[in-house]
Amino acid sequence: MAELTGSEILAKCLKKEGIEDIFYIMGGPMLLAESTCITEGIRMIDVRHEQAAAFACQAYSRLRQTPSVCMAASGPGVTNLITGMANALVDCCPVVAFGGSSPISQFGRQVFQEIDQVKLMEGCCKHVDRVHNLKRIPQQVNFALQRAMSGKPGPVYVDMPGDILYQKIDENLVDWSFAGRKMDSRPLGDPRQVGALIKALSEAKQPLIVSGSGVIWSRAWTEMQAFVEAAGIPFYTTPQGRGVVPDDHACSFLTMRNTAFSDADLIIVLGTRMNYIIGHAAPPRFGGNAKIARIDIDPEEIAAAARGVDIPVVGDCKMVLQQLLDGIKGKVTQDSYKAWRQKLADGEAQKRSAAGANRYAEDGDIHPVRMLEEIKNFAKRDAILCVDGQETLNFGRQTMPTFSPGHRLNSGPFGTMGVGLPFGVGAKVACPDKQVIVVHGDGSMGMNAMEMDTAIRHKIPLLIVISLNGGWTGDPQREKPGRDLGYMRYDKMCEAFGGYGEYVTKPEDIRPALERAQAKVDEGMVALVNVRTDYRARYGGVRFSDYST
Numbered sequence: 001m002a003e004l005t006g007s008e009i010l011a012k013c014l015k016k017e018g019i020e021d022i023f024y025i026m027g028g029p030m031l032l033a034e035s036t037c038i039t040e041g042i043r044m045i046d047v048r049h050e051q052a053a054a055f056a057c058q059a060y061s062r063l064r065q066t067p068s069v070c071m072a073a074s075g076p077g078v079t080n081l082i083t084g085m086a087n088a089l090v091d092c093c094p095v096v097a098f099g100g101s102s103p104i105s106q107f108g109r110q111v112f113q114e115i116d117q118v119k120l121m122e123g124c125c126k127h128v129d130r131v132h133n134l135k136r137i138p139q140q141v142n143f144a145l146q147r148a149m150s151g152k153p154g155p156v157y158v159d160m161p162g163d164i165l166y167q168k169i170d171e172n173l174v175d176w177s178f179a180g181r182k183m184d185s186r187p188l189g190d191p192r193q194v195g196a197l198i199k200a201l202s203e204a205k206q207p208l209i210v211s212g213s214g215v216i217w218s219r220a221w222t223e224m225q226a227f228v229e230a231a232g233i234p235f236y237t238t239p240q241g242r243g244v245v246p247d248d249h250a251c252s253f254l255t256m257r258n259t260a261f262s263d264a265d266l267i268i269v270l271g272t273r274m275n276y277i278i279g280h281a282a283p284p285r286f287g288g289n290a291k292i293a294r295i296d297i298d299p300e301e302i303a304a305a306a307r308g309v310d311i312p313v314v315g316d317c318k319m320v321l322q323q324l325l326d327g328i329k330g331k332v333t334q335d336s337y338k339a340w341r342q343k344l345a346d347g348e349a350q351k352r353s354a355a356g357a358n359r360y361a362e363d364g365d366i367h368p369v370r371m372l373e374e375i376k377n378f379a380k381r382d383a384i385l386c387v388d389g390q391e392t393l394n395f396g397r398q399t400m401p402t403f404s405p406g407h408r409l410n411s412g413p414f415g416t417m418g419v420g421l422p423f424g425v426g427a428k429v430a431c432p433d434k435q436v437i438v439v440h441g442d443g444s445m446g447m448n449a450m451e452m453d454t455a456i457r458h459k460i461p462l463l464i465v466i467s468l469n470g471g472w473t474g475d476p477q478r479e480k481p482g483r484d485l486g487y488m489r490y491d492k493m494c495e496a497f498g499g500y501g502e503y504v505t506k507p508e509d510i511r512p513a514l515e516r517a518q519a520k521v522d523e524g525m526v527a528l529v530n531v532r533t534d535y536r537a538r539y540g541g542v543r544f545s546d547y548s549t
Helices: 006-016 031-039 050-064 082-090 117-122 134-149 162-166 191-203 221-231 254-263 276-281 299-303 317-327 334-353 368-378 391-399 420-430 442-448 451-457 490-497 507-522
Strands: 003-005 021-024 043-046 068-072 095-101 127-130 156-161 168-170 207-211 235-237 266-270 291-296 311-314 384-388 436-441 463-468 500-504 527-532
Touching: 003 006, 006 031, 006 134, 006 162, 021 031, 021 050, 021 420, 031 043, 031 162, 043 420, 050 068, 050 082, 050 095, 050 420, 050 442, 050 451, 082 095, 082 117, 095 117, 095 134, 095 162, 117 127, 117 156, 127 134, 134 156, 156 162, 191 266, 191 291, 191 311, 191 317, 207 221, 221 317, 221 334, 235 254, 254 334, 266 276, 291 299, 291 317, 299 311, 368 391, 368 436, 368 463, 368 507, 384 391, 384 420, 391 436, 420 436, 420 442, 420 451, 436 442, 442 463, 451 490, 463 490, 463 507, 490 500, 490 527, 500 507, 507 527
Parallel strands: 021 043, 021 068, 068 095, 095 156, 127 156, 207 235, 207 266, 266 291, 291 311, 384 436, 436 463, 463 527, 500 527
Antiparallel strands: 003 168
16 A cells, blocks of 8 residues: 655645645745645745745635635744735635644754744634644645635634654545535525615615625625616725726716715625724714614624624625525615715716816826826726735725726735735736736835746746835825835846836836737736836825725
């Protein structure tokens, strides 16, 4: 009978679970596991920082709505994962990390790279586990992947001690029965609460939906659009939840967000948390007399809402939306809120036609909005946009729409900088046939800039556009400590790695540069367009969230 090491069992389990791609950095004691994954036919993408491996996984999971896998060596390799895992936790993303660790049989003896990695991960993961028994590796791998996706998704860490990875066991003694098991159970909402929401809809004059990533994780975008259209109800999404219904839909009034929030008499919070991103759905941003309904798969989220919830519906977004679609027949129609939609449409038309509306001064370097508008007009309708930075993120939120579910990726509610390039790598691996555009501020670019090398080495063709305003954030007075970084030639950096680069200083040169760069991307290259933008440009509109540095 053949004997297998723990490393080989782990790799075979991941293959049986249908894992196609893994992001990692090589190192002990994970080397045999990593090489066996390659033998098993899994694509292994070695990044330049473990943090970036977890970020790439996050983008991959968001686009495929499946768990993703990363690996790290022991000690610093695992601690480098922590920021990525924390970002995934706050973003509710099913990233599963396998970390090598020092031998469990010698814990406490100060062996090489010994540190309690399980304890370190407990604060930034949905669940943590450690393997002790080779027979149970398939079970623990399966549990990790299922836990990551079940209920409210989140990251899972599995600790792999070196002595367990090196041990051997007869292949027939391993319990393979768990490999590949998947739970796909979608809970319906309590009919009493669903009925209460249907009644509230029939009585409301000015309702709206505020949706988030829960719609993406439950793949409920078809049902959401059908509900929006059947009821004629205006909707708004969180920044990460954009595209579940196209931003240019007839029930989308993007410039009237503040009016809609304050004047609504019924607010349906759909698959998103009532956190700072939406101002906790509380006054003064939201009307104090509005009735609040919440649809969420996690009862603890609803129970812990900062503002009281009048109609709590615990259930999967896809299932509850179908219940609502069935329930509103004969009670709510497109005519029910016609006056409400007209009010928002009139306000939007007035804003767009106002003198100087949406304009910006161009009396020096290129304004970031000009750059973003050029990207918007250039990008394909189903492009995946990975946006990272401060002013870049804020301006981009208003300037660049999204039309496909999950195709807008940004720092998320944890506000982590440096996600752009790793997100781009993960997005292109997940969706190789889609146009992926990474829009970076120059500050955030520097945090994981070496992932440009990852993309070039692994032939992951990305288009990267840098807003080069000479440092962190917009700072008209140049008074913020540590703000200045200088005007670095990231285009030359891309060229040095074997990619294509362009440097742009004039507005009229942006579009031609984007077209030349995309032509290179279509040939399989990584291309970077470095656009010098105005350091004085500071976002002054109302942000979606109520916090800014």
